[in-house]
Each structure stands twice: as C-alpha cells, then as structure tokens.
Amino acid sequence: MPARNHKKNPNPINQQPLADFKVGVDNVIFSVDTAQNRLLVLLVMRQQEPFLNSWSLPGTLVRQGESLEDAAYRIMAEKIKVNNLYLEQLYTFGGPNRDPREKTDSYGVRYLSVSYFALVRFEEAELIADKVAGIAWYPVKQIPQLAFDHHEIITYGHRRLKNKLEYSPVAFEVLPDTFTLNDLYQLYTTVLGENFSDYSNFRARLLKLGFLSDTGIKISRGAGRPASLYKFDAEAFAPFKDKPLVFI
Known part of the structure; x- marks a missing residue:
C-alpha cells in the first residue's frame, strides 16, 4: 500500500x-x-x-x-x-x-x-x-x-439563570426582605415558565423545607385573602446549598 x-x-x-x-x-x-x-x-x-x-x-x-x-x-x-x-x-x-x-x-x-x-x-x-x-x-x-x-452570550446567560434558580437562593437576592409566596412563585414562573410547577406544590415544598420564616404579618392586595409575608433564612438553607432541584 x-x-x-x-x-x-x-x-x-x-x-x-x-x-x-x-x-x-x-x-x-x-x-x-x-x-x-x-x-x-x-x-x-x-x-x-x-x-x-x-x-x-x-x-x-x-x-x-x-x-x-x-x-x-x-x-x-x-x-x-x-x-x-x-x-x-x-x-x-x-x-x-x-x-x-x-x-x-x-x-x-x-x-x-x-x-x-x-x-x-x-x-x-x-x-x-x-x-x-x-x-x-x-x-x-x-x-x-x-x-x-452578544446573542450567544445572552443565550448562555439565560441557561445559567434557569439552572441557578433550580438549586440556589438567587431569587432572594432580588426580592425585598419580606415577600409573599406568590411573589416568589411569580418570579420563578417568569423565568422557568408556568409549567415548571403549580402554585400549591411549590408552596407546600418550600414550606416543608423550612428555610422560609413566617413573619406573622399579612398584607392585602386587591380583593383576595390577606397573604402572609415571609423572610428567607440563609442559615436554615445552608444544608441545601448547591443541591440540585431544591426549588422545583
């Protein structure tokens, strides 16, 4: 050859x-x-x-x-x-x-x-x-x-943002010190889409994990029932740090 x-x-x-x-x-x-x-x-x-x-x-x-x-x-x-x-x-x-x-x-x-x-x-x-x-x-x-x-950079950043929301408390960096669970849910649905979780499951899961503290204060918005205000407890979140799928 x-x-x-x-x-x-x-x-x-x-x-x-x-x-x-x-x-x-x-x-x-x-x-x-x-x-x-x-x-x-x-x-x-x-x-x-x-x-x-x-x-x-x-x-x-x-x-x-x-x-x-x-x-x-x-x-x-x-x-x-x-x-x-x-x-x-x-x-x-x-x-x-x-x-x-x-x-x-x-x-x-x-x-x-x-x-x-x-x-x-x-x-x-x-x-x-x-x-x-x-x-x-x-x-x-x-x-x-x-x-x-720059379109490629935005696509890369959007993918990173979605991933961060799944396992890190990044949402609490931009929310006020006190917030309703609906405030938090709306932020997640805006970034991840409405199909990622229904509100009831999202609410039950986060409250069960124990890193949201009820302030005992309620606020009224519109004609609905008053909603409780919560605070993020960074110390209580520590055991979940960097674990996947915490929020979904």
Whole structure:
C-alpha cells in the first residue's frame, strides 16, 4: 500500500507568536417583570464602530488598575439604578475573529469578553438615560439583531439563570426582605415558565423545607385573602446549598 502524503501545517499553533489581548466586560442584565410575566434583558445602542447604531449588551473595556468585577459594577452603575441585584461572572468569550477590530488592528490584538450576568426586579430598576441615546428592556423572546456575539452570550446567560434558580437562593437576592409566596412563585414562573410547577406544590415544598420564616404579618392586595409575608433564612438553607432541584 502506498504511503499517504500528509501535508504539514506550515504554521503549527505552537510556532505562532503569543497573542496580545484587550479585555472587555459585557453584562447580561436580566429583569423579571412579573406583572406581564416577561423575562427582559437590557440592551444599549452602540454609539461607535464597530456595529455603530446596533443593539448590544452594556459593556466596556477594562481600565488600567481596574478589576473585572469593578468594571462590571461600573457598567451597571452607568446604566441602571437598583437596590437589590444579583451579579455573577458568567463565562469568557474569546474565539478568534469575534470582534471585527481584530482584522484591522495592525498589532493583531485579540478582544476577549468576560461576561457577567445580573438579575434585578423590573419594578425596582430605574434606567439611566444620561449620555445614552438608546437603552431599553427587550423581552428575551424578542431580541433584535445584536452586535458581536452578544446573542450567544445572552443565550448562555439565560441557561445559567434557569439552572441557578433550580438549586440556589438567587431569587432572594432580588426580592425585598419580606415577600409573599406568590411573589416568589411569580418570579420563578417568569423565568422557568408556568409549567415548571403549580402554585400549591411549590408552596407546600418550600414550606416543608423550612428555610422560609413566617413573619406573622399579612398584607392585602386587591380583593383576595390577606397573604402572609415571609423572610428567607440563609442559615436554615445552608444544608441545601448547591443541591440540585431544591426549588422545583
């Protein structure tokens, strides 16, 4: 059998020069609008190239002496005012050619995006319009064409958010200190969909687990029966930490 002629790669990866990077932070800021049962994501209109006048995630390049988390909080503070939020590092997106500037930069700089995802309540979130021509909440199911790979980042963040809600107390980071069980249920149905659990089973399961404390206070909303206000007990939740399917 004749020997196969294997063509050698003229530029194997271990002979390529080391890459130079610029690091950016992009925030996937989710908002839960329980009144209309919508999960929203915050988008801004880009004011410069590349992708001038295109919708994108709020982002920035990291400054000298600035940590990644500080950059993420800086972007949050420039775009939104909110008292209760949850923020977590999501993933690093750094594939070649994810940013058009890589092709025009004479120094061959690569652009990394360290993404964060945040969760806030729609009722509490106040958008900051100063110096921002375009900023808006978009339903996750109706996202327009986005700059860069930001649609992929949102998809990744949405999947992480769903997973977090199943096993972690992330919901209590954005709820007020006291809340009704219906407030909690509405947050879950908005993110996970109404089919994840019916209210009766959800209520019975959480009360049985014992990390919700009844404050003894009841509130009236509309014509229905007064509802009890609860508080989240972090110490009582400790045995369930990181165990799957706690909430569903």
